[in-house]
Amino acid sequence: MASADAPTSLTNSETLIHGFLAENPALDSELGKIEIMTDRYTDDEWASQITKTQKKVDVKRERKYNAPKVGSNEFAETIDHTVLKLDATPAQIDALCSEARTEGFKSVCVRLYHVPRCVSNLKGSSVVVACVIGFHEGTQDTHSKLREAGAAVAAGARELDVVLNHNILTKHNPPSPESTAPPLNSRDSTTDTITAANTAVNTRPRNGTSATEGPYSVQSSSPPPTPIVPTDPEEIPDYSAIYTELATIRSLCPSPTVLKLIFETSQLTPAQILAASHLAAAANFDFIKTSTGFNGPGAQLGDVQLMVAACEYLSTKTQSNGGSPMSGRKMQVKASGGIRSLEDAVKMLEAGATRLGTSSGIWIMQESRRVGEEGEGSRPGGVTRLYTDDSVGAEY
Numbered sequence: 498m499a500s501a502d503a504p505t506s507l508t509n510s511e512t513l514i515h516g517f518l519a520e521n522p523a524l525d526s527e528l529g530k531i532e533i534m535t536d537r538y539t540d541d542e543w544a545s546q547i548t549k550t551q552k553k554v555d556v557k558r559e560r561k562y563n564a565p566k567v568g569s570n571e572f573a574e575t576i577d578h579t580v581l582k583l584d585a586t587p588a589q590i591d592a593l594c595s596e597a598r599t600e601g602f603k604s605v606c607v608r609l610y611h612v613p614r615c616v617s618n619l620k621g622s623s624v625v626v627a628c629v630i631g632f633h634e635g636t637q638d639t640h641s642k643l644r645e646a647g648a649a650v651a652a653g654a655r656e657l658d659v660v661l662n663h664n665i666l667t668k669h670n671p672p673s674p675e676s677t678a679p680p681l682n683s684r685d686s687t688t689d690t691i692t693a694a695n696t697a698v699n700t701r702p703r704n705g706t707s708a709t710e711g712p713y714s715v716q717s718s719s720p721p722p723t724p725i726v727p728t729d730p731e732e733i734p735d736y737s738a739i740y741t742e743l744a745t746i747r748s749l750c751p752s753p754t755v756l757k758l759i760f761e762t763s764q765l766t767p768a769q770i771l772a773a774s775h776l777a778a779a780a781n782f783d784f785i786k787t788s789t790g791f792n793g794p795g796a797q798l799g800d801v802q803l804m805v806a807a808c809e810y811l812s813t814k815t816q817s818n819g820g821s822p823m824s825g826r827k828m829q830v831k832a833s834g835g836i837r838s839l840e841d842a843v844k845m846l847e848a849g850a851t852r853l854g855t856s857s858g859i860w861i862m863q864e865s866r867r868v869g870e871e872g873e874g875s876r877p878g879g880v881t882r883l884y885t886d887d888s889v890g891a892e893y
């Protein structure tokens with residue numbers, strides 16, 4: 498975004514992105530004027546469709562999907578090799594690309610200002626560049642996200658991981674005073690080191706106070722869901738604003754650009770996860786993704802199961818009955834945040850995720866080779882660059 502357009506109060510990430518665009522005026526001007534689409538339905542109409550989705554999605558917890566064979570090329574291709582920490586150095590980005598090429602990962606997932614470097618590093622390889630948009634809060638205004646998305650594609654990104662403005666969904670369902678935050682994943686250094694304060698303040702309850710419950714369920718280790726479905730029209734979230742943002746990004750970045758919507762599931766109730774799934778399908782996103790790795794405990798099995806079930810149900814919907822205009826098109830699920838081990842990875846794939854976002858890809862691949870050679874055993878030795886916020890370069 499041109500500096501004249503920059504809002505006065507910027508996050509560190511936004512400051513870097515604005516700086517990047519200011520240094521690349523050709524790229525910025527290539528984007529031209531960006532029009533935001535008009536909405537498709539009123540909030541009431543969205544609410545009625547979403548309520549149906551919330552009632553009909555059926556989670557089969559016991560269902561196990563066929564995960565690619567551990568150690569196979571297909572297994573490696575499920576991994577988006579990720580570095581999203583703000584202070585990643587060029588050398589770390591180069592190492593990320595080289596590791597992704599060597600391991601045969603699907604992509605490297607980085608911030609906008611690293612995209613040109615990754616594109617250049619990965620020329621001629623099958624590894625694509627994925628760029629996060631609106632990272633990590635998701636609350637940036639729509640124009641800002643659109644310019645970021647346009648710039649990322651212009652710079653060569655093939656996949657965009659866009660953070661949902663989840664505050665819009667949760668605005669009318671504030672945490673109840675008696676609710677407690679989900680426990681932090683003690684192995685998640687990202688959460689522990691940089692967002693603990695945010696998480697404590699912002700983490701949403703998993704239990705609502707009202708009313709209609711769908712047939713879906715989540716794994717027993719998650720608190721029991723009591724989905725919130727607003728009954729007072731004044732409490733209907735601004736679904737239109739969410740859809741409009743997503744649909745405009747889709748129209749600015751048509752297929753084959755792969756679009757993933759990051760929910761930040763730790764901040765949402767199951768009903769809100771289903772609302773977000775519905776809107777993502779309506780806007781023709783390719784993936785729904787659990788977490789940024791910067792807020793809350795990251796991918797949880799029950800949430801992944803719920804999202805997979807939502808994708809299955811929504812793929813049966815058509816435009817005329819409120820679903821995606823591309824009838825039969827099925828969104829996929831990317832599990833991300835806190836996936837640190839081969840066991841975590843396999844668990845998510847067997848729950849139906851087809852993509853994994855992790856900064857522990859090297860470790861996971863080392864484990865998978867060890868399992869192949871020795872059967873399941875202890876974790877491999879060596880030093881690996883773990884975690885999105887790897888203020889720790891963990892030694893094992």
Ligand SMILES: O=C[C@H](O)COP(=O)(O)O
Pocket residue numbers: 579581606687788789790791795833834835836854855856857883884885886
């Ligand atoms: O999208 C990917 C996540 O940001 C990665 O999170 P992680 O560092 O916890 O693996």
